[in-house]
Amino acid sequence: MTPPKHAPLETGAGLPAPSGAARPGPGWPTVTMADVAREAQVSTATVSRILDGVVPVAEATRAKVLDAIARTGYIRNEAATRLARGSSDTVGLLLRDPSNPYYGRLHAELQLRTAQHRMQLLTVASPPVHVAPNESSGLRRLLEHRVGGILVATGLIDPHVLLPFVASIPTVVLGRPEDHPSLHTVAHDEQANGYLIADQVLAHDHADVAVVVPVHHPDLLVEHRRGTFMAERLRAGGANVTTIDVPPPRSSDPDMVNATVIDLVRRRKVTAVMFPADMRLLAFLSAAQQAQLRIPDDVSATGVDGVLTGIELLGLATVRLPIETLARRGLEIISAQMSANGPIEIRHESLTGTFMPGRTLALRS
Amino acid sequence: MTPPKHAPLETGAGLPAPSGAARPGPGWPTVTMADVAREAQVSTATVSRILDGVVPVAEATRAKVLDAIARTGYIRNEAATRLARGSSDTVGLLLRDPSNPYYGRLHAELQLRTAQHRMQLLTVASPPVHVAPNESSGLRRLLEHRVGGILVATGLIDPHVLLPFVASIPTVVLGRPEDHPSLHTVAHDEQANGYLIADQVLAHDHADVAVVVPVHHPDLLVEHRRGTFMAERLRAGGANVTTIDVPPPRSSDPDMVNATVIDLVRRRKVTAVMFPADMRLLAFLSAAQQAQLRIPDDVSATGVDGVLTGIELLGLATVRLPIETLARRGLEIISAQMSANGPIEIRHESLTGTFMPGRTLALRS
DNA sequence: TTGTAAGCGTTATCAT
DNA sequence: ATGATAACGCTTACAA
Secondary structure (H helix, E strand, O other), rough: OOOOOOOOOOOOOOOOOOOOOOOOOOOOOOOOHHHHHHOOOOOOHHHHHHHHHHOOOOHHHHHHHHHHHHHOOOOOOOHHHHHHHHHOOEEEEOOOOOOHHHHHHHHHHHHHHHHHHEEEEEEEEEOOOOOOOHHHHHHHHHHHOOEEEEEEEEEOOOOHHHHHHHHHOOOEEEOOOOOOOOOOEEEEEEHHHHHHHHHHHHHHOOOEEEEEOOOHHHHHHHHHHHHHHHHHHHHOOEEEEEEEOOOOOOOOOOOOHHHHHHHHHHOOOOEEEEEOOOHHHHHHHHHHHHHHOOOOOOOOEOOOOEEEEEEOHHHOOOOOOHHHHHHHHHHHHHHHHHHHOOOOOOOOOEEOOOEEEEOOOOOOO | OOOOOOOOOOOOOOOOOOOOOOOOOOOOOOOHHHHHHHHHHHHHHHHHHHHHHOOOHHHHHHHHHHHHHHHHOOOOOOOHHHHHHHHOEEEEEEEOOOOOOOHHHHHHHHHHHHOOOOOOOEEEEOOOOOOOOOOHHHHHHHHOOOEEEEEEEOOOHHHHHHHHHHHHOEEEEEOOOOOOOOOOOEOOOHHHHHHHHHHHHHHHOOEEEEEEEEOOOOOOOOHHHHHHHHHHHHHHHHHEEEEEEOOOOOOOOHHHHHHHHHHHHOOOOEEEEEEOOHHHHHHHHHHHHHOOOOOOOOOOEOEEEEOOOOOHHHHHHEEEHHHHHHOOOOOOHHHHHHOOOOOOOEEEEEOEEEEEEEOOOOOOO
């Protein structure tokens, strides 16, 4: 891989882009700005200015240089640029799990927004938990990159590891309710969302409702809060609420929860069941089908998320989390920080989702 | 953002990591290796060697330096490193659409594999098609980064734009059947997959089958091939096959296809329908439900993909594409190229998926 | 085992 | 409008 150190490379001869690209040895073509400058009979400073595109330069010169660039197939070395500039318009994204549809959508959305802000997005996906116990290695990579700002989209990272850096690098935590006084956050309003969908269940005349509430656990924090708020609202609305615990991941049989729900339904104890995440709702739907339970005839069911692919096809009644807004606000706040020259006022924003009607929620029969 | 150029920064005083991190003006803390060296009373060369971890150094020296690093909160500047080294162990990933479950899983898998190979993954998601008509801007970014290799996971890019570079930078095209003689590819064997699931349909006694075959179109290339192979195999197996065209995206009503299928089913013309992608199967399931068609009682249905979240919950009969293997082989080939000092023999690999039984496929009644 | 110093490819200051 | 040239922060011969 490594080109022979300090060995002069013929450049301008075996060119990368245009012609047949004779292989200039292993490694990179390494056409440098100096090559372009020589080719165009100008100084590197001029080439640099033209690439920059802001300083005025004679039209004739520009043409010469552009031509030389095309002929040589020059590609700017971004490492050298960053080193010389000392700053970067790249936003680093620390992403939890790209295979999770929620993070996938968020990733796509952030990508779009950064492009619109004429910035670049550098994504570092955290390795699976069992490979790297904490996510600070990803953070470290971003810091080594000297990105201009950091977007943290992972519930797993301990916010405290961010603290030492937030004073010197723009940072925004996304989707994790974290009210630390020096961390910018944009998150979902779990209370509003929980109330929103609970109100829908009430509006459909359900008076006996099961709510699935994961135990308090770092991984399940968000779902725990959702479930708690749902139950709270239902009770306030006069409903008779049965909460069902979900033990922490891996600690027990995941089907236990669904078995419990199905039993409650059969015994006519509830006419609706609320899940704090669409995936759980989906699992229930499957279990219910195998148990010959009809939905929503025998029981109504709701979830939260609204990001599963094909969700509208499945007809899940759920709350759609506003990922687009999350991405937009996150980027606005990051870029405000990046263009300010001091710290800016810390923001903690909460986003409310929208109810998505679905076939799984019907009037109590 | 930009720190005052050439202005001496106090370092060693307002340190980033450990203490309260007094803000050293806008921009970065900028503790450099020189600071660490001074602090530890050694030369920068020694610090560099210790960071490198391969050259032997005296234990006492190492301790001193490590301590200085911790005290100053030094974080290595990766741009300077790359510039000085001239090579990189970062693999660039050009990713089509992170919100697509298939690409999401692939992304996650590649992330895992690169970590295992002790390399880094730099992901560039292509902006939506309507924002950037071609994906070469992402490619350009990767090239400017001087990544050590490029993984292309996007059907949209024209392989010809890669050609000028493949001679000088390790490249592998993932998931797109592209038999260009100078492009390494790892793709799915659409023929084998099509045959595989067609055989299952035959094995369930279906003799009158509808196959949904998208027209030939860059975006639908893969699905087109799958459908064609399915139909071919069914016919070879003696089945009576009705193919149903899917027009290119956006050119017409997407529900037309499902309406046609439903009509065929009602008229008892077919007992099974095969889709070239799970998303289409899902859409059909939804349409069928609304049309009061029971699945699989009235008609069996199959898809291809196996990556939708919660797919096992939905009970789709499909072919699971071996994304893990795709990622693994892609990385093995890239890293073989990166560690070879010349070009290596071009590989075109095809991967066969596995049949996933599901409730949507049953014996003909 | 450690230090010295010459690059790496850009950018930006200061002249011209 | 353009050209020298000194940084930028690190790695790595080469010396000691």
